[in-house]
Amino acid sequence: MEKKEIKSKLTDIFRTEFNDETLVIVEEMTAKDVSNWDSLSHALMIADVESVFSIKFKLKELNKIKNVGVLIDLIESKLAE
Amino acid sequence: MDDYYVRPAKIKDIDFLVETIIEAEKSGSEILSYTSIFGLSEIEARKYINKMLNEEVDGCDLSVSSFLIAEKEGQLAAALSMWVEGLDGELPSSELKGNLLIHCLPIEAFEYAKKVSHHFSDLHIECEPGTLCIGGGYVAPAHRGKGLLKTLNEKHIINAMKLNPPPHEVFAQIFSNNLPSIKTYEKLGFEQIAVYSSKYANIKEFFPSDKKILLRKQI
Numbered sequence: 639m640e641k642k643e644i645k646s647k648l649t650d651i652f653r654t655e656f657n658d659e660t661l662v663i664v665e666e667m668t669a670k671d672v673s674n675w676d677s678l679s680h681a682l683m684i685a686d687v688e689s690v691f692s693i694k695f696k697l698k699e700l701n702k703i704k705n706v707g708v709l710i711d712l713i714e715s716k717l718a719e
Numbered sequence: 720m721d722d723y724y725v726r727p728a729k730i731k732d733i734d735f736l737v738e739t740i741i742e743a744e745k746s747g748s749e750i751l752s753y754t755s756i757f758g759l760s761e762i763e764a765r766k767y768i769n770k771m772l773n774e775e776v777d778g779c780d781l782s783v784s785s786f787l788i789a790e791k792e793g794q795l796a797a798a799l800s801m802w803v804e805g806l807d808g809e810l811p812s813s814e815l816k817g818n819l820l821i822h823c824l825p826i827e828a829f830e831y832a833k834k835v836s837h838h839f840s841d842l843h844i845e846c847e848p849g850t851l852c853i854g855g856g857y858v859a860p861a862h863r864g865k866g867l868l869k870t871l872n873e874k875h876i877i878n879a880m881k882l883n884p885p886p887h888e889v890f891a892q893i894f895s896n897n898l899p900s901i902k903t904y905e906k907l908g909f910e911q912i913a914v915y916s917s918k919y920a921n922i923k924e925f926f927p928s929d930k931k932i933l934l935r936k937q938i
Contacts, residue, residue, distance in 0.1 A: 657837050657840075669811055669813065669814055669845075670811075670845070673840070674837075674840040674843070675813070676813050676817075676839070676840060676843035676845075677813040677814070677816040677817040677820065678756065678817065678820070678832060678836050678839060679817075679836060679840070680813060680814050680816075680817030680818070681817040681818070681820040681821040681824075681829065681832075682829055682832065682833055682836055684817065684818070684821045685821055685826065685829045688821075695822075697774060697776070697818060697819070697822045700818040700821070700822065701776065701810060701815065701818055703810075703814075704810065
């Protein structure tokens with residue numbers, strides 16, 4: 639799957655879980671850039687990512703996701719496994 | 720402090736830490752958010768909190784390393800968690816906790832939570848990076864009235880002041896129904912700086928109160 643498609647699907651997930659239909663994701667984006675990003679919405683976002691992309695993250699991998707760009711790269715590498 | 724000994728928590732203390740987290744979440748009420756939000760029983764919630772603590776992630780309220788314990792003659796008497804937010808470039812504590820939740824809870828729990836999660840953001844207070852954040856505290860009934868939370872608070876702050884750079888503020892988040900806890904922290908020099916209110920009519924089905932008080936102490 640190309641990064642463009644990953645980003646598109648991720649945008650849909652973010653808009654749903656963070657309850658903002660206007661949200662545009664950028665690679666440098668972190669939790670402090672998004673309203674409603676708390677522990678529960680974060681967990682739900684990750685659950686959606688795993689479901690939509692049919693992947694499973696290890697805890698160590700999750701704790702290295704510093705921004706959206708790292709998440710996109712990780713999704714890409716998991717899809718290539 | 721009457722022969723009480725303060726030390727960092729260890730994995731062997733997990734049952735007491737689970738009790739601490741449960742009682743802190745209940746905040747003097749019968750409402751436990753782990754059960755109400757995720758559709759779990761309290762027994763299941765205890766099992767999953769145990770599992771999350773066993774991951775030994777640092778930097779949030781589900782970290783063994785964030786707890787100090789007071790014990791007397793081998794009996795665990797009190798525990799309190801505090802951490803410096805974002806220490807050494809770590810993720811925000813809310814993300815660390817979210818990662819533990821998704822890693823340890825069954826996926827069905829999130830199907831349940833999805834239906835209600837949008838109502839809770841009004842009560843979310845993000846911790847400021849570089850500040851000392853209080854998680855949960857608990858004193859076993861037999862050991863109350865001995866100033867143990869004050870002692871644990873002070874020891875946490877002493878430890879944090881050894882960091883480079885040290886934090887300059889400590890924050891506590893307490894539900895408004897928990898008046899004894901609010902009074903305890905005010906006696907420790909904390910002041911109320913903000914009140915966060917939920918507009919959701921049914922919020923008290925999920926949390927002990929519809930308001931959360933943010934308290935701060937300069938150190």
